Amino acid sequence: MMNSEQIISVYEVVSMITDQMLVAAKSQDWERFSNLEINCAEHIQTLKQKDTQEALPPQSKEKKIKLIQKILADDREIRTITEPWMEQLSAMMHTNGTARKLANAYGSNRIG
Template identity: 55%
Template sequence: MMDSQEVISLYETVATITDQMLMAARNGDWEELIALEARCTRHVATLKANEAPVPLTGAVRERKVQIIQKILSDDREIRSITEPWMDQLSKLMSSVGTERKLNHAYGAAPR
């Protein structure tokens, strides 16, 4: 189990990564975003596996709350950037699939 300082340090690392994820999303760097998301997932898994269920003291608890609020804020903004892009990609893929079905059904040569 991790002590409170190790827990806070790991939460800070996650916050740093989510900040980097936000920058990658803003820049449209989807490969970097995916790589950072994988790193973030590993750190969160470490937290889940090792964070002791011990109540934190006032200052440490406040710091943890601030960090979590930052992480959640970054996550909301990342989603506001990626969800429209994902919707557009989904529509494009659906359109291509429909076009292939029509071409196949009516014997049109593929492009």
């Protein structure tokens, strides 16, 4: 079990990571984004396992709320950037898959 200081510390780390993820998404650095996403998921898993539902001191509770709000705001902005890219990627994969199926079904465009 984690004490309130440790819990807040992990939320601060998650907040810093989501900020870095936003910067990576804005610059379309998808490799860095992916690595940060993995790191963020590990910290979130720690919170899921160790963050208790015990009442935090008022100052810690306020800080936790502000950190969560920032994390959620970063997440919304990241989704605004990544969702169109993901749709575009999906469309490209679908187009490539269809082209491959046609090539397999009808062979190449060779005459004679």
